[in-house]
Amino acid sequence: MEWSVPIGTVRGTVIRLHLTFLLFLGWIGVSHYAQGGVQAALSGIVFIVLLFVCVLLHELGHVFAARRYGIQTPDVTLLPIGGVAQLERIPEKPSEELVVALAGPAVNLVIALALTLILGGLPSPESGTQVQNPAVSLLGRLAWVNVTLAVFNLIPAFPMDGGRVLRAMLAYRLGYGRATKIAAGVGQAVAFALGLAGLFGNPMLLFIALFVYMGASAEASAVDVRERSRTLTVSDAAVTRFEVLSPTSSVEEAVEHLLRTSQHDFPVVDGGGRMRGVLTRDDMIRALRERGPDAPVLEVMRRDIPVVDEGRPLEEALRLMQAGTLPAVGIVARGGRLVGLVTPENVGELMMVQAARPTPRSAPPPAPPAPPGDSRFVNPWAR
Numbered sequence: 001m002e003w004s005v006p007i008g009t010v011r012g013t014v015i016r017l018h019l020t021f022l023l024f025l026g027w028i029g030v031s032h033y034a035q036g037g038v039q040a041a042l043s044g045i046v047f048i049v050l051l052f053v054c055v056l057l058h059e060l061g062h063v064f065a066a067r068r069y070g071i072q073t074p075d076v077t078l079l080p081i082g083g084v085a086q087l088e089r090i091p092e093k094p095s096e097e098l099v100v101a102l103a104g105p106a107v108n109l110v111i112a113l114a115l116t117l118i119l120g121g122l123p124s125p126e127s128g129t130q131v132q133n134p135a136v137s138l139l140g141r142l143a144w145v146n147v148t149l150a151v152f153n154l155i156p157a158f159p160m161d162g163g164r165v166l167r168a169m170l171a172y173r174l175g176y177g178r179a180t181k182i183a184a185g186v187g188q189a190v191a192f193a194l195g196l197a198g199l200f201g202n203p204m205l206l207f208i209a210l211f212v213y214m215g216a217s218a219e220a221s222a223v224d225v226r227e228r229s230r231t232l233t234v235s236d237a238a239v240t241r242f243e244v245l246s247p248t249s250s251v252e253e254a255v256e257h258l259l260r261t262s263q264h265d266f267p268v269v270d271g272g273g274r275m276r277g278v279l280t281r282d283d284m285i286r287a288l289r290e291r292g293p294d295a296p297v298l299e300v301m302r303r304d305i306p307v308v309d310e311g312r313p314l315e316e317a318l319r320l321m322q323a324g325t326l327p328a329v330g331i332v333a334r335g336g337r338l339v340g341l342v343t344p345e346n347v348g349e350l351m352m353v354q355a356a357r358p359t360p361r362s363a364p365p366p367a368p369p370a371p372p373g374d375s376r377f378v379n380p381w382a383r
């Protein structure tokens, strides 16, 4: 995310602070100073910092739950409206998504419980209604804010955790696509209600409404693209005109191909038309450096390139490309002859063309994995 600075790393996950968060802290300091001097400004800032430690712990709840299913989280960003944990992917099984989504709010409930125990009883209701009032116990206010965080995040609407809980529960019966559409629709309705409340009351709600609306729309369109990809076959997306290398080619010959064409990944195809592997531009550069121009392509190419039969759903190739970082997937005709290549670039172009067309009406078959851009756990907080 742009405009953010790394402030630390927790077990391989980089914690980033968005610069607008520092502006927000400054604003809190100044507005409190105007009301009650240095003392009030300091206590306001301390409260917000502690609040954000709770938001961070909430995000780490998602991060560690996801790790249980082998999903890493490269970074967590803290924004004035909450935290965003960028997961590599969303778990495929509804049961796993449920656990990952619930882990965040669960952390806040545990913090609230711990604070209640420290305080030796339930904090007074004023600490819940006057969270910015420095005269009220700091720990009491923090306990209530954690309850609010948990409840707010469990609103069953995207992009809140509750939206994911709702989708996971619907996905058991309806499949991922329809479940997402319903959860996103609920999200937009909630955004509308929040926006209306914001117009007549707290303007902060308008801001949150906008955020919820955008999150729900993004989720719906990501799933839309996925559904479109299901109505297409690998042949629709394949590049069919491309240069190939023979198993006896040297790296030098490959470099000549590279310079002569606009292609940068070359399938190595034998006399029977079968693909033996793919030589990428990076492979060529590495081979030139380590082995010299005479190295046979057969020894330096990538061998882990899967093939899909022509006519299969495009989704199958997308899933393969997503699972490994593959430069391409081979498309083969009956008998195993290579007839096309699907690459991340040409799928991207195809999706842009498709997005301009109306939505297909057919009901989608069940549960594909989410694309990487979909994997967001978002956690706005309300005041």
Ligand SMILES: [Zn+2]
Residues within 6 Å of the ligand: 058, 059, 062, 104, 105, 153, 161, 377, 378, 379
């Ligand atoms: Zn969350």
